[in-house]
Amino acid sequence: MTPPAELVLLAHGVGGRSDLPIPEWRAAWGAVVILALSFAVLGRLWPKALLRNAAEGRHLGIGADRLARLLGVVAVVVGTVLSTVVLSAGLVGPDTNVSNIAPVTVYVIFWVGVPLSSALLGDIWRAFSPWEALGRLVEAPTRVLRPVPGLVGAGWPALIPVGAFLWLELAYHDGARPRVLAWAGITYTVCLLALARRSGWGVARRSEGFGVLFGAVGAVSPLYRSDGRLRIRPPFSGLARLETPAPVVAILLMAIGGTAFDGFSRTRFWGDILTGRSGWEATIVNTVGLAWIVLLVGLAYHLACRVGGRVTGDQNPAERFGASLVPILLGYSVAHYFSLLLLEGQAFRSLLSDPYGLGWNLFGTLGDPIHWTLVSTTVVGWVQLVAIVVGHMAAVVAAHDRAVEAWSPTKAIRSQYPMLVVMVAYTMAALVLVAG
Amino acid sequence: MGILGRCVLVALAVLAGACGSGEGGDQSSTTTADHDHDHEVMEGIALDGLDHPPTVEVAAESDGAGNVVVAVTLTGIELVPADPPGDHQPGQGHLHISVDGETVAMTSHAVHYLTGLADGHHEVAVRLSANDHRDYLFGGSPIGDSTMVMVTGGTVPKAPDLVFAVEVSDGTVVGGVQRFEAMVGDLIEISVTSDVDDEVHLHAYDMTVHLHAGSTTTLLVEGTIPGVFEAELHGAGYRVFELQVS
Numbered sequence: 001m002t003p004p005a006e007l008v009l010l011a012h013g014v015g016g017r018s019d020l021p022i023p024e025w026r027a028a029w030g031a032v033v034i035l036a037l038s039f040a041v042l043g044r045l046w047p048k049a050l051l052r053n054a055a056e057g058r059h060l061g062i063g064a065d066r067l068a069r070l071l072g073v074v075a076v077v078v079g080t081v082l083s084t085v086v087l088s089a090g091l092v093g094p095d096t097n098v099s100n101i102a103p104v105t106v107y108v109i110f111w112v113g114v115p116l117s118s119a120l121l122g123d124i125w126r127a128f129s130p131w132e133a134l135g136r137l138v139e140a141p142t143r144v145l146r147p148v149p150g151l152v153g154a155g156w157p158a159l160i161p162v163g164a165f166l167w168l169e170l171a172y173h174d175g176a177r178p179r180v181l182a183w184a185g186i187t188y189t190v191c192l193l194a195l196a197r198r199s200g201w202g203v204a205r206r207s208e209g210f211g212v213l214f215g216a217v218g219a220v221s222p223l224y225r226s227d228g229r230l231r232i233r234p235p236f237s238g239l240a241r242l243e244t245p246a247p248v249v250a251i252l253l254m255a256i257g258g259t260a261f262d263g264f265s266r267t268r269f270w271g272d273i274l275t276g277r278s279g280w281e282a283t284i285v286n287t288v289g290l291a292w293i294v295l296l297v298g299l300a301y302h303l304a305c306r307v308g309g310r311v312t313g314d315q316n317p318a319e320r321f322g323a324s325l326v327p328i329l330l331g332y333s334v335a336h337y338f339s340l341l342l343l344e345g346q347a348f349r350s351l352l353s354d355p356y357g358l359g360w361n362l363f364g365t366l367g368d369p370i371h372w373t374l375v376s377t378t379v380v381g382w383v384q385l386v387a388i389v390v391g392h393m394a395a396v397v398a399a400h401d402r403a404v405e406a407w408s409p410t411k412a413i414r415s416q417y418p419m420l421v422v423m424v425a426y427t428m429a430a431l432v433l434v435a436g
Numbered sequence: 437m438g439i440l441g442r443c444v445l446v447a448l449a450v451l452a453g454a455c456g457s458g459e460g461g462d463q464s465s466t467t468t469a470d471h472d473h474d475h476e477v478m479e480g481i482a483l484d485g486l487d488h489p490p491t492v493e494v495a496a497e498s499d500g501a502g503n504v505v506v507a508v509t510l511t512g513i514e515l516v517p518a519d520p521p522g523d524h525q526p527g528q529g530h531l532h533i534s535v536d537g538e539t540v541a542m543t544s545h546a547v548h549y550l551t552g553l554a555d556g557h558h559e560v561a562v563r564l565s566a567n568d569h570r571d572y573l574f575g576g577s578p579i580g581d582s583t584m585v586m587v588t589g590g591t592v593p594k595a596p597d598l599v600f601a602v603e604v605s606d607g608t609v610v611g612g613v614q615r616f617e618a619m620v621g622d623l624i625e626i627s628v629t630s631d632v633d634d635e636v637h638l639h640a641y642d643m644t645v646h647l648h649a650g651s652t653t654t655l656l657v658e659g660t661i662p663g664v665f666e667a668e669l670h671g672a673g674y675r676v677f678e679l680q681v682s
Contacts, residue, residue: 271675276608278673372640372661
């Protein structure tokens with residue numbers, strides 16, 4: 001019998017290869033030592049806040065500005081066309097997660113490709129986002145914009161799309177069905193545009209959870225635009241200028257928790273719990289697991305902030321140190337999804353040639369097989385280890401920089417001990433989970 | 437695979453029965469199958485009353501490149517196409533050709549080419565079948581013939597380097613989900629026994645095999661892609677095993 005030549009996306013929206021264990025405990029202890037050492041070194045060598053000034057960067061030049069503007073226009077077109085195609089293909093294309101372009105685009109290109117690119121190139125989602133373009137379009141400048149309740153204005157609704165996305169990806173048993181994805185996308189678009197029409201895109205944008213999340217990730221990028229000028233700065237320095245109000249902190253914690261659960265759900269422990277369960281029964285068990293891990297991640301962070309805040313008398317430490325969650329999320333994402341993007345992502349290339357399953361071959365890539373050996377498991381293992389360790393180191397540095405910005409070095413260091421404990425816990429958990 | 441497997445069992449049972457009762461020519465039964473497989477009972481068409489029942493003789497010759505020419509000599513029967521199955525017409529029929537007990541072709545041609553065989557000895561068997569795919573029987577056993585052929589220049593047969601087994605029963609994996617560990621380049625045989633009909637899908641290797649209730653299905657995997665791969669039940673949705681290739 002001939003096995004089907006296509007990629008099969010199953011269960012979690014994503015499927016396929018997970019990577020070989022790195023010697024997990026040795027890696028975890030190494031990472032802990034590195035974290036503790038860098039914390040000690042920071043106390044001695046980093047007495048004053050440096051990042052906020054460094055984040056100013058320098059102007060790249062007029063040519064770069066023009067290029068950025070041009071690419072921005074291209075991105076708007078590409079983003080609008082691609083999302084229309086993917087949404088309509090999800091609605092009318094073949095309703096199998098194998099041969100439809102929607103699942104791989106949503107779960108690999110959008111959810112993994114966009115944030116990882118944002119970390120390198122800045123807030124690119126703002127250019128690609130079809131909601132950004134549509135939201136501005138439907139905003140009626142002649143009408144009086146009606147105010148929204150405080151919670152909406154603060155951006156709390158942004159938790160809904162991100163939470164729903166994680167649930168579809170990681171818990172719902174049919175979350176990779178093209179029809180499910182298409183209807184979810186349509187529902188979200190309609191709600192968002194209604195809000196933009198009613199109260200303006202400026203308000204609605206704060207509820208566009210993906211934009212909020214990807215924008216925060218873009219803060220680590222060495223590239224950013226200010227007043228139409230493209231500027232370059234040291235990587236990660238942008239974190240010093242990233243404001244993270246409570247909803248943004250919640251979204252970041254949610255995304256970290258989701259990624260952690262993705263790793264957790266691949267462990268044999270969870271596999272044994274799920275064995276024999278299918279359909280809604282599996283969905284419920286996964287929902288409980290997802291919520292549990294997200295809560296655990298969030299509680300650990302808030303507890304550390306509260307204990308640290310007692311030292312300094314800080315009223316709102318969770319928001320002050322929120323930006324340090326970004327490199328952690330980034331490290332988790334790279335570790336978990338780097339191979340997914342490079343391997344399963346290849347299916348996108350192939351399906352782009354025939355998005356509606358009509359036998360087209362627009363770019364001549366239809367039916368291209370996936371090169372599963374494109375990256376070796378050794379490379380993947382190292383990328384995972386480095387991503388997690390560097391992510392947490394950057395987080396420690398960013399948090400330290402924020403602390404010395406506000407308080408004397410001694411006080412700052414003391415306030416950071418609980419945070420260090422949480423970072424160590426996150427790092428250990430991350431390394432054990434990628435080892436699966 | 438499963439149905440085929442059971443057909444083969446039935447066929448073997450028939451052969452065994454035929455060998456055991458060499459002179460049992462007075463048997464008037466028209467059934468051939470053992471009664472453990474009631475739903476698989478294959479009615480045959482007994483031709484014991486005919487003075488000159490059809491005869492079948494088979495010769496098989498290897499061409500030295502992994503292919504075999506099967507030549508069948510027949511008397512007393514007219515070969516008509518087997519597809520689509522028609523009503524039984526006395527004097528008409530077609531041939532079921534099997535290699536090593538597995539049916540590989542149904543044909544109305546007296547010459548048939550087998551390709552892609554592995555090196556070594558193979559048993560080629562031919563049975564005479566009616567238009568409706570029932571066997572013609574004589575003396576209680578199917579009318580047919582078999583021969584051995586030595587194949588050269590074909591694919592090199594390989595024994596699996598590793599053999600694993602897993603059982604799905606009562607909606608769960610017996611003994612929990614296991615991780616089978618293999619090295620790159622290993623030929624890995626994984627047999628899955630299930631008490632329900634379903635499909636097993638092995639990620640990345642993109643292998644899908646059907647499971648049949650109450651039987652064992654074998655996946656033969658060449659360990660070419662390193663990594664850890666989940667195998668899932670398509671219908672039930674949960675993991676049955678993990679394969680680690682390193």
